[in-house]
Amino acid sequence: MKSATLIWVLLLxxxxxxxxxxxxxxxxxxxxxxxRKSLDDSPGSNFFxxxxxxxxxxxxAGVYCDGDKVITLNLGDPRAGSxxxxxxxxxxxxxxxxxxxxxxxxxxxxxxxxxxxxxSKNLRFLAISRNFxxxxxxxxxxxxxxxxxxxxxxxxxxxxxxxxIGSLPELSNLILCHNHLNGSLPQFFSQTLTRIDLRRNNLTxxxxxxxxxxxxxxxxxxxxxxxxxxxxxxxxxxxxxxLDLSLNRFTGAIPGQIFAFPITSLQLQRNFFYGAxxxxxxxxxxxVDLSYNRxxxxxxxxxxxxxxxxxxxxxxxGQVPVSFVDRLLASDIQTLYLQHNFLTGIQISPAADIPxxxxxxxxxxxxxxxVETPCPVKAGSQKTRPTMQCNExxx
Numbered sequence: 001m002k003s004a005t006l007i008w009v010l011l012l013x014x015x016x017x018x019x020x021x022x023x024x025x026x027x028x029x030x031x032x033x034x035x036r037k038s039l040d041d042s043p044g045s046n047f048f049x050x051x052x053x054x055x056x057x058x059x060x061a062g063v064y065c066d067g068d069k070v071i072t073l074n075l076g077d078p079r080a081g082s083x084x085x086x087x088x089x090x091x092x093x094x095x096x097x098x099x100x101x102x103x104x105x106x107x108x109x110x111x112x113x114x115x116x117x118x119x120s121k122n123l124r125f126l127a128i129s130r131n132f133x134x135x136x137x138x139x140x141x142x143x144x145x146x147x148x149x150x151x152x153x154x155x156x157x158x159x160x161x162x163x164x165i166g167s168l169p170e171l172s173n174l175i176l177c178h179n180h181l182n183g184s185l186p187q188f189f190s191q192t193l194t195r196i197d198l199r200r201n202n203l204t205x206x207x208x209x210x211x212x213x214x215x216x217x218x219x220x221x222x223x224x225x226x227x228x229x230x231x232x233x234x235x236x237x238x239x240x241x242x243l244d245l246s247l248n249r250f251t252g253a254i255p256g257q258i259f260a261f262p263i264t265s266l267q268l269q270r271n272f273f274y275g276a277x278x279x280x281x282x283x284x285x286x287x288v289d290l291s292y293n294r295x296x297x298x299x300x301x302x303x304x305x306x307x308x309x310x311x312x313x314x315x316x317x318g319q320v321p322v323s324f325v326d327r328l329l330a331s332d333i334q335t336l337y338l339q340h341n342f343l344t345g346i347q348i349s350p351a352a353d354i355p356x357x358x359x360x361x362x363x364x365x366x367x368x369x370x371v372e373t374p375c376p377v378k379a380g381s382q383k384t385r386p387t388m389q390c391n392e393x394x395x
Contacts, residue, residue, distance in 0.1 A: 024057050025068040027095050032057050032070070034092035039075065042083035042107055047076050069098035071122075076105030084131075085109060094119035106130030106154075113152070118143040127151035129175070137176075139164045151175040153197065161186050161198075166211075176201070177220065185226075187211040199223050199244065209233050220244040222267065231255050246270050246289070259283045259302075268293065269310065279303065290314065291337065299324075299343075308335040312361065312379070317393070320346035331355040339363040339379040342393045346370060366390035 024032075033053060041048050050061045058065035064072035073096065076085045084107020093102070094116025100123060109128065112135030117123070123144045133155035141150070142164020150165070153175045160183030161176065171190040177199045184205035188196070195218040203221070206228030212219070214236045222244045229252030230245065237243075243258070244267035253275035254268065260281060269291040276297035277290065283303050289310040296314070301321035303309060320338065325348045327333045334357060343365040350370050354360060361375035364385050 023068060024065065024070070027097070028068070028070045029053075029057060031092045031095035032060070032063070034090045035073075035075075038090035039085050039087040039109075042086050044083040045077060045085065047082075047085065066098065070096045071098050072101040073099060074101070074103045074105075076107060078105055083107065089114055089128075091116040093117060096120055097122075099123055101125040103127040104131065108132055110134065112136075113138055115140045117141065120144070121146075123147055124170075125149045128155070130154040132156055134158070136160075137162055137165065137181075141165060142167055144168065146170050148192075149173040149175075152179070154178040157181060160184070161203075163187070174198075185211055188213055191215055194218065196220070207233055209236070212237060214239060216240060218242045221248065222246040224248050226250060228252075234258050237261075243267065256280050259285065259288075261285075277303070299338075304333075307333060309333065310335065310337045311341070312337040313340040315393070316341040316343055318344060322347055325352075328354065328358055328360060331357055333358055335359045337361045337376075338365065339375060340365075342366050342385065342390060344390075366393075 036048065036051055047061055057063055062074040063070060076082065082105060084105050086108040088111040089109060091114040093114060097120060099120040102123065106129060109131035113133055115138045118138065118140035124146050125148060127149060129151050133152065134157065136159030137157055139162035142162060147168050148170050149172060157179040161181060163186040166186035166188045169190055170192060172192050173195040175197045177197045179201055181201040181203060183203065185203060185207055187208060188211060191213055193213050193215055196216060197220045199220045199222040201224055203224040203226055205226065207226060207230065209232040212233060216237050217239050219240060226248040228250065230250050231252055231254060235255050235257060238261055240261050240263055242265055243263055246267045246269045248271055250271040250273060252273065254273055256278045257280065259279035263285050265287045266285050267289050269289045271293055274294040277295050277300060279300055279302045281302065282305050284305055287308040288306045291310040292313040294315055296316065298318035299311065299316050299321060301323045304321060304323035304327050320343060324336060325346065328336055329352060339361045345367050346362065348370050352371060354373060360373045361379055362369055363375050363379040363383050366385050369383050
């Protein structure tokens with residue numbers, strides 16, 4: 001009888017021990033309750049169905065624990081096309097002291113990003129993209145010294161990028177595109193920073209030659225109002241695999257060395273770049289867009305290996321190199337836009353059969369067109385530039 005009682009007591013103690021081990025830290029428990037009260041499933045979403053606080057919160061959807069502490073919080077159904085969540089981010093989120101990862105799927109999260117997020121000192125990954133966050137980026141995020149990824153893209157954030165963000169020593173990915181950010185670029189000190197995406201904002205001012213680290217592999221600053229020369233900046237960024245500086249107000253020449261970078265796409269269109277385009281060797285970048293600038297001089301034959309080349313709306317002169325014609329007729333060039341320049345000729349037979357897969361436009365140059373080819377609507381209907389303009393340019 002005594003042995004049976006002892007076994008029963010031991011079983012009770014074991015069950016109690018398992019129950020205690022499963023209990024989440026009370027501070028984290030209350031924080032999750034506050035977060036839940038501030039957010040709702042959008043119509044069609046059932047993400048919060050599992051958030052029953054009579055059960056262990058570490059078993060909730062999107063909640064991952066280490067012991068009794070929440071270390072990862074992924075809010076919302078991550079599947080593409082899911083309705084997402086609505087509401088606001090509760091400041092209690094900063095009570096999750098062991099949190100290393102926070103993400104919220106695209107939805108209708110509104111309001112500002114709480115300053116209290118910086119209380120989660122272990123945070124490494126913060127991604128709240130494609131929602132309706134507003135207000136300024138908290139400067140206190142600079143206190144997250146281990147933060148590696150910051151993605152607040154596709155929101156309605158305003159104000160400048162806090163200099164403290166640039167001071168984050170471990171930052172690898174900064175994605176703030178499609179917001180309403182203004183001001184200048186801060187200086188970035190992280191030597192592990194590989195991706196900066198700030199396109200579609202209202203950033204202004206010149207970029208300091210040393211503000212971007214040479215570790216960068218992806219840089220997109222398009223659709224801003226940035227100014228000044230970039231040649232010294234580009235010379236330091238020889239690890240780039242993608243570069244988009246389009247639709248800004250950059251000036252000056254571009255270094256020929258950038259054509260030797262391991263880039264798959266070089267986008268410099270719609271700026272105020274000028275001078276000659278002089279690659280040092282044959283260019284193997286698949287897409288090069290230098291259109292709508294003020295580049296001048298003759299077109300380098302070293303560009304003839306580019307599959308999609310946009311040189312239109314510049315001030316190029318002289319003959320189109322024969323190597324372009326050969327590669328165009330061999331279907332090696334898919335797009336060759338040369339319209340709106342001051343080119344004087346191209347050695348191509350009027351009977352030449354241009355492949356259907358290739359596009360050539362020569363409108364509005366200082367030549368009689370040897371072949372008729374379809375051009376984009378923006379090229380205009382006038383096929384040859386007025387003689388007076390050509391004479392003035394030569395003169």
